[in-house]
Structure formats: C-alpha cells, structure tokens
Amino acid sequence: MEAENSGRELAAGDRFYSHNKLRTGVVGDLLGEGGQGSVYKSEFGGGTYALKWYHPYYVEIDGTLMERLRRAIARGAPDDRFLWPLELVEHPARTDSFGYVMGLRPDEFRSIRELLAPPPNRIELSLEKRLFVCQQIADSFLSLHAKGFCYQDINFGNFFVHPTSGRVLICDNDNVNVDGSEASVYGTRKFMAPEIVRRETTPNGRTDLYSMAVLFFYILIGWHPLDGKKEAEANLLTEQLEHELYGTAPLFLFDENDTSNGPVSPMHDMLVCRWRSLPEKLRSLFLRAFGIGLNNPNKRVIEKEWLKTMDGFQRATFACSDCRYEHIYDHVQGRSAGECVYCSTALAPPPMLLIGTKYIALGEGAVVTLADFGHANAPRWExxxxxxxxxxxxxxxxxxxxxxxxxxxxxxxxxxTMVSPGKTVLLADGLRIEAGANQATVVAPDAISSLKAGSGNEARCD
Ligand SMILES: [Zn+2]
Structure with a gap:
C-alpha cells in the first residue's frame, strides 16, 4: 500500500467533527499511511480512537466509498475482532475529503505477515496458536458473511496478531461491501481467486473463501499454495506466467492427481514436512480448496468446515521427542505408529483427552480449561x-x-471413584472423567510406554 501521494494531510491538534456535528475530535500522531489515506491516533468524543483520513484523489476515484462506510456503520461490526468504522467525520478546512473513526489497534499487535518473516523479525507462534489464528479468522468471516457482507480484499495487510496469545484483529474494513454489489477493488495479487485474475468476476463471498484458504495455507505451511515446480523453474516471473499460475492454469502444490506443479527438492522440502505433519482431515480441506475449489467456487471450503476440523485438532499438537518438530495427533491415521516428518524418529504422542470430537494433548503441564468443554463464554484461562x-x-x-x-x-x-479438588488421577487409556456436566475420556495412543498407566483402583496417584 505504498503511495506516491501519501504524507501527513492533517496537522496534530487539528479539530474534526462527526457528520452530525455532535462530537468533536482532535488529531494526534500519524500512525500509518497508504494508497487510500492516512491513519492518526486521535481523541474523539471522550475516548482515544484511530482516525482514517482519505486522500482527496482517492475519494474521487472510489465512487461507492461513502455509501459502503455508511452501510457498514449502520449495520455494526460483525464481532469485536474487526476494527470497524464507527462514525464518519469531516474537517472544516478539508472539504475535499472525509474520514472515519475506528477502534485503536493496541501497539503490541503485529502484522500477520511477520509469521512468515525471516528471523529475528518472525513471530514465533506454536502450531496450536497458528491453528487458533486460523480459527478466529474463520469465525470472524462467518459473522461477516452472515451479515451479508463480503470483505473483497483479504491479504496480509488486513490482519494483526498478538505475538504471544495469537489473538487476531482485522483492519481495513472500508473495503467491506454488500455481497453481490459492484466491487471497488479486485483484491491483492496472489490472494485473488482465479476467476478474478481472469477478470470474469469481481470479489464476492465465494472469492473471499478462496482468499481465506490461501491465507490459512500461508499461516500453516508458510507458502503460497500454487507456487510449485512451475514457479520454481521459471527464470523470470512474467505477467503472462503469473496469469497462468494464478488464473488460467492454477494447480495446487500438493495436488494428488497432477504432480506437474509439485514440490521441488530441496527447495520445497520444509513445505513437504509441514504438509505431512497436518492430519489427513485438514489436508483434505486444502486439497478441495485448491483442487475442485479452484475452478468451481461452489465447492470451496466454507468457514464452518474449517472451524469444525480445526477445533478437533487445535489442542492436539505435540513435538517430536528428538528434534521438537511439531505434529498433530491424527486419530484417524493413528499417529502413534508414525515417524517424525523431519528426523524420522518414532513418534510418541502424549495421551489425549477426548471431549466430544476434540482431542487435547495431555503433555506435562498441559492445562484443560472450561472453554475446552465448549462453554462459549468461559474464559480460556479458567x-x-x-x-x-x-x-x-x-x-x-x-x-x-x-x-x-x-x-x-x-x-x-x-x-x-471420586477425585477431590486438588487431587490427581493417573492417566490411563479409556479413563472416563465426569466433572459436573462435563465428560471426557483419556485416549492413550499405542506407542506410549513411558506412562506406566495403572488400572483398577490403583488409578489414583495422589
Ligand atoms: Zn523429529
């Protein structure tokens, strides 16, 4: 979003007003600038917010901008991860443009792009946290699409992540439009659905699903799903070749039927490891998103499918005992019999707690919370x-x-038997636990020998 015309357009201390003149604001520090306008920290109506102020030339070229913002403000934020436009504002001396106020992104949140950055700038999030990031995005887009909106321009610039908790915030919501209406943007290269690259359509809810799958692939694999052999062997990525790779002849890096765009060793070896460390159910969603879903928008993976699958695995990650490479326990394949995808050491996953269809790895120090039992409003830390x-x-x-x-x-x-508060029960395969209305079962994969699981009345170990 670098722009030639960017720069500070409003001065610190400038006053601005809500359109109905009921609230006043004061411009503060410049937080960022881009092709559409600049963002300032500001005081407004008694609180601290972010003010986005548009470049006059952008207001002129984006004919539906005001209408989109009015509608977004009227309908309200789909959920609290969106830094949503709250109110339109004007400046008495700058009548050629306008702006809006939105929630202020806390400083500690960093661009999701930094998940892929080379060290030391990379945000190091565990596989569990990266799955959590994807889940939050799927959940927020489910809410957005349920409100009849489409996002239109999913890309790295719109998502911010907390570097330790993995919490997500979604910015740049001024491109959000009513699904099916005329779009003001095509989107961002590499995130655009093939039919947009071919200019057969403009962004809509179905193209959002494609862009979201690309983002998930980046978050979990660290790479673009269509960049395989063809991109690797190209001397020069010409416009024509890009059109082919992402538009007219897109082919998934891990397509199972056509390997002509498959991974190239050693360049893609790490991607192969990451791909193989995912459970088959999750891989099958990507195979559909970038298989039949490439050319058939109605076959794309919807938010609920991502959510259900990721919810089952998010807490089921564990590390290889030798090289610490992270894997996900695959109850379908029985990961216990497998080898580390990185160093080939036999894997020994910890016991799992099965709650409904969700597995939670019970490694040393693991905490099970009320939220794990599906209590929607329970704090994750309880x-x-x-x-x-x-x-x-x-x-x-x-x-x-x-x-x-x-x-x-x-x-x-x-x-x-009963296990009193503060007491401990030994982990054993098949152990049933009832805590009030909450029920769970311990599943201990075959290869776990170090547990020395007890049985019968010896199950307690406190
Ligand atoms: Zn290993």
Missing part, C-alpha cells in the same frame, strides 16, 4: 485440570483436579 508428574515416580503423569468440585472417574474395567 483451568479445570492440569497434567502433573507423580512426585515419587518420574515419568508417571496424572490429571489434577483444579476445580472446586469432586470428579467421578472410572478407569477401564475398574470401579468408579
């Missing part, structure tokens, strides 16, 4: 249980009850 090592028996782990109520537990083939 602990229900924590995995602890037996004080006298190293290598033996149990689940400690961190709630205020006793649990009912039944080891496989054993008697039901």
């Amino acid at each position: 602990s229900m249980a924590i995995v602890v090592e037996h004080p006298q028996k190293p290598g033996v782990f149990g689940l400690k009850n961190t709630t205020q109520e006793p649990w009912r537990v039944r080891p496989p083939g054993g008697q039901e």
Whole structure:
C-alpha cells in the first residue's frame, strides 16, 4: 500500500467533527499511511480512537466509498475482532475529503505477515496458536458473511496478531461491501481467486473463501499454495506466467492427481514436512480448496468446515521427542505408529483427552480449561485440570483436579471413584472423567510406554 501521494494531510491538534456535528475530535500522531489515506491516533468524543483520513484523489476515484462506510456503520461490526468504522467525520478546512473513526489497534499487535518473516523479525507462534489464528479468522468471516457482507480484499495487510496469545484483529474494513454489489477493488495479487485474475468476476463471498484458504495455507505451511515446480523453474516471473499460475492454469502444490506443479527438492522440502505433519482431515480441506475449489467456487471450503476440523485438532499438537518438530495427533491415521516428518524418529504422542470430537494433548503441564468443554463464554484461562508428574515416580503423569468440585472417574474395567479438588488421577487409556456436566475420556495412543498407566483402583496417584 505504498503511495506516491501519501504524507501527513492533517496537522496534530487539528479539530474534526462527526457528520452530525455532535462530537468533536482532535488529531494526534500519524500512525500509518497508504494508497487510500492516512491513519492518526486521535481523541474523539471522550475516548482515544484511530482516525482514517482519505486522500482527496482517492475519494474521487472510489465512487461507492461513502455509501459502503455508511452501510457498514449502520449495520455494526460483525464481532469485536474487526476494527470497524464507527462514525464518519469531516474537517472544516478539508472539504475535499472525509474520514472515519475506528477502534485503536493496541501497539503490541503485529502484522500477520511477520509469521512468515525471516528471523529475528518472525513471530514465533506454536502450531496450536497458528491453528487458533486460523480459527478466529474463520469465525470472524462467518459473522461477516452472515451479515451479508463480503470483505473483497483479504491479504496480509488486513490482519494483526498478538505475538504471544495469537489473538487476531482485522483492519481495513472500508473495503467491506454488500455481497453481490459492484466491487471497488479486485483484491491483492496472489490472494485473488482465479476467476478474478481472469477478470470474469469481481470479489464476492465465494472469492473471499478462496482468499481465506490461501491465507490459512500461508499461516500453516508458510507458502503460497500454487507456487510449485512451475514457479520454481521459471527464470523470470512474467505477467503472462503469473496469469497462468494464478488464473488460467492454477494447480495446487500438493495436488494428488497432477504432480506437474509439485514440490521441488530441496527447495520445497520444509513445505513437504509441514504438509505431512497436518492430519489427513485438514489436508483434505486444502486439497478441495485448491483442487475442485479452484475452478468451481461452489465447492470451496466454507468457514464452518474449517472451524469444525480445526477445533478437533487445535489442542492436539505435540513435538517430536528428538528434534521438537511439531505434529498433530491424527486419530484417524493413528499417529502413534508414525515417524517424525523431519528426523524420522518414532513418534510418541502424549495421551489425549477426548471431549466430544476434540482431542487435547495431555503433555506435562498441559492445562484443560472450561472453554475446552465448549462453554462459549468461559474464559480460556479458567483451568479445570492440569497434567502433573507423580512426585515419587518420574515419568508417571496424572490429571489434577483444579476445580472446586469432586470428579467421578472410572478407569477401564475398574470401579468408579471420586477425585477431590486438588487431587490427581493417573492417566490411563479409556479413563472416563465426569466433572459436573462435563465428560471426557483419556485416549492413550499405542506407542506410549513411558506412562506406566495403572488400572483398577490403583488409578489414583495422589
Ligand atoms: Zn523429529
């Protein structure tokens, strides 16, 4: 979004007003500038906000801008991850343009692009957190599309991520439009659906789904899904070749039927590792998004499918005991029998807690929260249980009850017993746990030998 005409257009201390003149604001520091306008920190109506002020030439060329913003403000933000336009504002001396105020992005949030940056600038997020990032984006786009909007221009510039929690904020919502209406932008190269690259259509809800899948592939694999052998072997990426790769002849890097654009060794070896470390269900969504979904917009993966699949795996990540490469426990394939995709050491996933269709890795120190049991409003940090090592028996782990109520537990083939608050139950394959209305089962993959799981009445280890 670099622009030739960019620069500070409003001075610090300038006053601006809401369109109805009821609220006044004062311009503060310049936060950023781009092709459409500049963003300033500002005081407005008693609070601190961000003010986006458009370049006059942009107002002139974007004929539907005011109408889009009015509608977005009237309908309100789809959810609180969107830094949504709140109110249109004007400046008494700058009648050739206008702006809007929106929530201020906290300083610690960084561009999602930095997930792919070379070290030391890279945001190092675990696989679990990267799945969490994707889930939040899918959830927010589900809300956006349910409101009848389409985003139109999904790209790296619109998403910000908290470098430790993985929380997401979505910016640049002034391109958001009513789905099906005339678009003001085509989108950003490499995120555009093939039918937009071919100029057969303009952005809509279905092209958003394609762009979202590209973003997820970048977040999880760190690469563009259509950049394979053809791109690697090209001496020069001409406009004609780009048109072919992303528009007229797009082909997925991991297409199972046509490998003519497949990975090239050693250049793509790390991508192959990342791809193989994902469970088959998740890979099958990408295979559809970038298989039949490339040319058939109605076959694209919808938000709910991403959400359901990622929810099942998000907490099921574990590291290779030798090289620490992260994997996801694949209950369908039985990952316990597999090898590390990076160093070929036999994998030994920790036991898993199965809640409904969701697996939670019970590695040492893992915390199970109320939110894991699907209580939508439960804080993610409210602990229900924590995995602890037996004080006298190293290598033996149990689940400690961190709630205020006793649990009912039944080891496989054993008697039901109670586990009081603060006490621990030994992890054993098939152990049933009931905590109030919440139920879960411990699943211990075959290869786990270090657990020395007990049985019967010996299940308690406190
Ligand atoms: Zn390894």
